[in-house]
Amino acid sequence: MQHRGxxxxxxxxxxxxxxxxxxxxxxxHNWARDEQVTAYLMWPAHKSPEVSGEVxxxxxxxxxxxxxxxxxxxxxxxxxxxxxxxxxxxxxxxIEMVHIGYxxxxxxxxxxxxxxxxxxxxxxxxxDVQVNRVETRHDPRNVNSGKVMKKCGMKYEGTRRQADWxxxxxxxxxxxxxxxxxxxxxxxxxxx
Numbered sequence: 001m002q003h004r005g006x007x008x009x010x011x012x013x014x015x016x017x018x019x020x021x022x023x024x025x026x027x028x029h030n031w032a033r034d035e036q037v038t039a040y041l042m043w044p045a046h047k048s049p050e051v052s053g054e055v056x057x058x059x060x061x062x063x064x065x066x067x068x069x070x071x072x073x074x075x076x077x078x079x080x081x082x083x084x085x086x087x088x089x090x091x092x093x094x095i096e097m098v099h100i101g102y103x104x105x106x107x108x109x110x111x112x113x114x115x116x117x118x119x120x121x122x123x124x125x126x127x128d129v130q131v132n133r134v135e136t137r138h139d140p141r142n143v144n145s146g147k148v149m150k151k152c153g154m155k156y157e158g159t160r161r162q163a164d165w166x167x168x169x170x171x172x173x174x175x176x177x178x179x180x181x182x183x184x185x186x187x188x189x190x191x192x
Contacts, residue, residue, distance in 0.1 A: 001096050002130050003066040011120045014113065015079045016071040016086065018063055023072060024053035026081045031105035040142040040166045041103060067091065073104060073117050083108050086117050096132035098125055102148075109144070115151045122152055126183045135177035139166055149176040153186060 009016040019027075031037045032046040032055075046052050062068040072082035084104030091098045100121060104114050125131045138145035140159060150156070154176035164173035 001093055002128070004128055005066045006063055006069050006071060007124075007128075009071065009120050009124055010076075011116050013076055014116055014120070015074045015076055016117060016120060017074060017079065019056050019059055019070065019072045019082065019085075021053065021056055021060065022080075023082050024049050024056055026083075027056065027085075028052040030081070030083050030107070031085075031103055034106055035167075036106055037103055038167055040139045040145070040168065040171075042166055044167060067093075069098070071117075071121070073102075073113065075113075084114070084117075086114075086121055096130070098129075098131055098134055100134060100136045102136075114148050118148060118152045122154075122178060122183065126178075126180055130180075132180045133177055135175065137164065137173045137175045139164070139168065139171045140174045141168070141171070146174055146176070152178070153183070154178045155182070 006018050008018070028046055028049040028051070032052050035045045038045045046055075059070045062070070069088040071086050073084040073086055074080070074082050084102065086100065086102040088098045089101040100118065102114055102118060122134050125134050134154070136149055136154065138149070140146070146156075155178065157175045157177055159172050159174045161172050162170050164171050
């Protein structure tokens with residue numbers, strides 16, 4: 001793996017960039033305070049913009065590390081206002097694997113934004129960082145998260161029963177992944 005850290009990424013509609021302390025208000029108002037957004041996440045909804053600021057402080061502190069990946073999801077028409085986040089929540093250099101987590105404000109659900117962000121992050125990890133495996137998981141009750149994973153070419157690998165937890169309590173974990181061999185084979189087919 002060739003770690004590069006949280007570099008700016010761009011898609012047709014999005015800019016994925018580093019967070020700044022100026023993002024605390026938008027983070028709080030656009031997604032972090034919303035209990036519907038955080039229902040299947042592992043952190044509680046934020047009670048104030050100050051809580052969001054404390055989280056951002058921690059992330060910003062780690063931006064100097066080449067193996068730290070935490071992006072603000074922004075729309076090109078307003079790069080100043082993040083509408084969600086996408087990040088590496090765990091990694092294993094021995095098997096060249098990153099595990100991705102994401103969340104986005106309810107106002108932007110069902111618009112393909114999360115899929116567009118995840119596709120670009122997968123591309124970045126496969127082509128630039130040279131990982132062998134990108135994986136993620138979701139609570140099976142959060143059906144739309146699984147749809148995002150499938151749309152991005154990830155393969156369903158099975159559901160581990162009562163193997164995870166979130167704000168609903170103990171839960172099952174539906175796992176998805178894409179391997180480098182699958183990614184590059186599909187890319188070659190698209191380009192031929």
